Amino acid sequence: SFCSGIKGTLILPDTLSYVGEGAFYGCSGFSDLEIGNGLHEIRSNVFTNCRELSSLKIPDSIISICSYAFSYCTGIKGSLIVPDTLQYLGSGAFYSCSGFDGPLIIGSNLSVISLSAFQFCSHFTGKLTIPESVVSIESYAFSNCFGFTSDLIIPDTVMGVDYSAFSFCSGFNGSLIISSNLVIISSLTFQSCYKISGELQITESVISIESGAF
Secondary structure, three states: OOOOOOOEEEEEOOOOOOOOOOOOOOOOOEEEEEEOOOOOEEOOOOOOOOOOOOOOOOOOOOOEEOOOOOOOOOOOOOOEEOOOOOOEEOOOOOOOOOOOOOOEEOOOOOOEEOOOOOOOOOOOOOEOOOOOOOOEEOOOOOOOOOOOEOOEEOOOOOOEEOOOOOOOOOOOOOOEEOOOOOOEEOOOOOOOOOOOOOOOOOOOOOOEEOOOOO
C-alpha cells in the first residue's frame, strides 16, 4: 500500500487467486488495471485511492466486490459494467468514483445494492436500469449521482429502499415509478430529485412515507 511512485499497468495474472484487503491501497500511480480470470473476489479497500486508474473492466470471474474496493478511484473514465456473474457488492464499493462519465450497467444476479455503493459517482450518464434481481437498495446507494437522466423505475422485485438512497440525483427528468411491493418510503429517499416529472403513483403496498421523502 501507498506505493504511489509505481507507474504504468498493473497486471494481475490468471494464476492469481487471492489478493488481501488493502493490498494496493493508495497506489495512486497505476494508470491501467488488468484483472486476471483466476480472481473471484476483490476484497475490501484493495484499490482504494488508486486515483490515476483511467479505465476498469471487471472480468466475469468476479462474484464478489467487497466494501470500498474501488473507493476514491476518481480517475476512472467511461462506463462501468457490473457483470452478470457478480452476486455481492459491498458498502461503498465505488464510493466517490466521480470520473465515470458513461452509463452504469448493473448485472442481473445482484440482489442488494449496498450502503453508499455508488455514492458521489456524480458523472454517470444515461438511464439507470435497476435489474429485477434487486430486492433491496440501501442508504445512500446512489446519492449524489446527478448525471443520470430519463425515468427512474424501481422494479416490483424491490421490497426495501433505505434512507437517502437517491438523494440529490437531480438529473432524472422523466417519471418516477415505484415498486408495487415497497412498504416504506424512507426519509430523504428522493430528496432534491427536482427534475422528476409526470404523475406520481403511490402504490397500495405503501403504509408509511417518512419525513423529507420527496
